[in-house]
Amino acid sequence: MDAIVTTARTQAAARAAVAEARKATAGATRPIDLQNQGEPSLWLLGGALALGIVMILAFLVLVFWNGIVTFWPRPIEVVRLADGTMVAGEPTRSQVFRPGPEVLDTLSPRQREIIAQAGGLAERTLLRTGNFDLYGDDFQWVPAYERAETRRPPEMMLAERQEWGVFVGTIRSFSRDGQTVTVTSPRDPALAEAHRAARERWAEIRRIERGEIGTVNHYLEKERLALRRVQLQNPEGGPVVEAAARRFAEREAELQRQYEALAARAQALRRAHEADLITFVEVNGREKTQPLGSVVRIVASNDLSLLGKLGVYLSRWAEFITDEPREANTEGGILPAIFGTVAMTLLLVIVVTPFGVITALYLREYARQGRLVSIVRISVNNLAGVPSIVYGVFGLGFFAYIVGGSIDQLFYPERLPSPTFGTGGLLWASLTLALLTVPVVIVATEEALAAVPRSMREGxxxxxxxxxxxxxxxxxxxxxxxxxxxxxxxxxRGAGEVAPLMLVGVVKLAPELPIDGFFPFIHLERSFMHLGFHIYDVGFQSRNSEAGKPMVFVTTLLLITLIFTMNLTAIVVRNRLKRRFAGAQF
Incomplete structure (x- = not known):
């Protein structure tokens, strides 16, 4: 009883003390300890996240906008300068600059006064003048103080050509079947019909030279290699070698007749191709005559309606996705690069998935957890930090030179000294990138295996x-x-890597795709093109970086879209798997 009374008194005293403390602190402002509540860290982390998101979105918007407007037809301006010379081209961008003393000394008093009124600043516009074969350059800066007159005449056009880039000017005439026709408008129906026929003839020439003649050359090379193999297997000669030589001579004669017939057809078409000409005139009167079939597209953007511009825009996109590059990769399409990127990425996934999953299964489910397994895990994590170019050197030395060289010695001795698998190719590039990315798969798989409840295993x-x-x-x-x-x-990561690919198979221009109609149909030993390397090549290796800038943006946009599409497909599969086991604990 005494203990109960004592406890009650103690509790009453404690309550009284608390009440007194509340009265003492009533009306007083208690300082907030932000450090202990974590407010600065919260704001810092939130701000860093917001900054990162803004930077990513800004980059994507920059790439998307510059890529999506690349193929839209721009107006063609004809500018008369203060000295009377004429400049014509597409305005690409403008900037404000401060002319130096050496520039100001060459200007008239009126021009210097205009610059002085603007605070010593002036504006200039970069025109895509084209006509590289005449000017030696594709672009020209035109300052605003040198403009005397600016017009956009409807007869001005931009001709996209197979060689020498675009031509900006007017069309004087074209010839067809030996007759010369004067052109009054770049949208002349007769010109459009003649151009369509010339392009069809050019496509037929390419089909014969690359298709039919290429097939004949393939079989001729195949017969030569078969004879070479027999000679290597029988170095002392004999009846077997003589019989093989006779078969080769007969087959060679037959293929040679086919080649000569196809070459004659192609030569006749080429003579007609070179006979149908078109004459361009640049803004200062200089002429350029060339085959009509070598002109890809004629765009009179000053005389096009919105629907007409949309048609040109879509046709350029179609060419970009389905055609081959031209003009040092700064124009044309990138179909080989798209194909190479997708093929390499799929091979990468096919190779890295089983190796990564099997390794993680062994480390997590079968291996005895100890110091050795810990060392292996640390090594795997460290592999993820090795520079990618090191993997490229390893892939070139091990896969191409050692493994590929051994394959050539065993299975393709007749092709030596020209390597088949003993050099960079699609297969070695995929294996190299699989080796680069396998640590990512191992770590992610181990974490996923560890997240499965132990009770499920025991049950x-x-x-x-x-x-x-x-x-x-x-x-x-x-x-x-x-x-x-x-x-x-x-x-x-693998789809965007470039450095290792430069050593193990990617090239500036691949004349043959890794897939064709000849056995074994898929040729993993061939070099290939890649969108990432294409961006690097156009942006930093082309003769004119300004001409390659639009292609850099549009190719980057396509690469991001391609990676996003492949990742989205994998994410959809992953989400379906999650829904399948929605009741499980992960």
Missing amino acids: SLACGASKWQTIRNIVLPRAMPGIMTGIILAMA
Whole structure:
């Protein structure tokens, strides 16, 4: 009883003390301890996240806008300068600059006064003048103080050509079937019909030279290699070699007759191609005559309606996606680069997935956890930080020179010293990038396996399932979303890598795709084009960086879209797997 009374008194005293403390602090402002509440860290982390998101969005908007407007027809301006000379071209961009003393000394008093009134600043516009074969340059800066007159005449046009880039000017005449026709408008129906026929003839020439003649050359090379193999197998000669030589001579004569017939057809078409001409005139009166079939497209943007411009815009996009590059990759299409990027990425996923998943399964489910396994995990994590160019050197030395060289010695001795697999190619590039990205898949798969509740494993084993049955039916299905995450990350990184590819197979221009109609139909030993390397080549290796800038943006936009599409497909598969096991704990 005494203890109860004592406890009650103690509690009453404590309540009284609390009441007194509240009265003492009533009306007083208690300082807020932001450091302990974490407010500065919260604002810092939130601000860093917001900044990162803004930077990413700004980059995507920059790429999207510059890429999406690249193929839109721009107006063609004809500018008469103060000294009477004429300049014509598409305005591409403008900037404000401060003319130096050496420039001001060459200007008239009126021009200097205009610059002085603007605070010593002046505006200038970069015109895409084209006509590289006449001017030696594609662009020209035109300051605003030198403009005397600016017009946009409807007869001005921009001709996209197979060689020498675009031509900006007017059309004087064209010839067809030996008759010369004067042109009054670049939208003349007779010119359009003649140009269509000339382009069809040019396409037929390419089909014969690359298709039919290419097939004849392929079989001729195949017969030569077959004879070479027999000679290597029988170095002392004999009846076998003589019989093979006779078969080769007969086959060569037959193929030679086919080649001569096709070459004669192509030569006749080429003579007609070179006979149909078109004459351009640049703004200062200089003429340029060339085959009509070498002109890809004639765009009179000053005389086009909105619907006409949209047609040109869509036709340029179609050419970009379905055609081959031209003009040092700064014009034309990028179909080989699209094909090479997709093929390499798919091969990368096919190779890296089993190796990464099997390694992670062994480390997590089978290996005894100890110092050795810890060292292996640390090594795997460190591999993710190795520079990608090191993987390229390893891929070139091991895959191409050692493995590929051995394959050539065993299976393709007749092709030596020209290498088949002993040099860079699609297969070695895919294996190199698979080696580069396998640590990502291993780490992601291990995390996914560890997230599967242990109770599920124990329940499966208690029901009589073996360890492998438990892994196959319980663990792997529930870990699959995490595994797909690792594959997505590997795909995204591998598709954008460029440095290792420069050593193990990517080239500036691949004359042959890795797939064709000849056995074995898929040729993994061939070099290929890649969108990432295409961006680097156009942006930093072209003769005119200004001419290549639009292609850099539009190719970057396409690469981002391609990676986004492949990743989105993998994400959809992953989400379906998540919904399948919605009731499980991950």
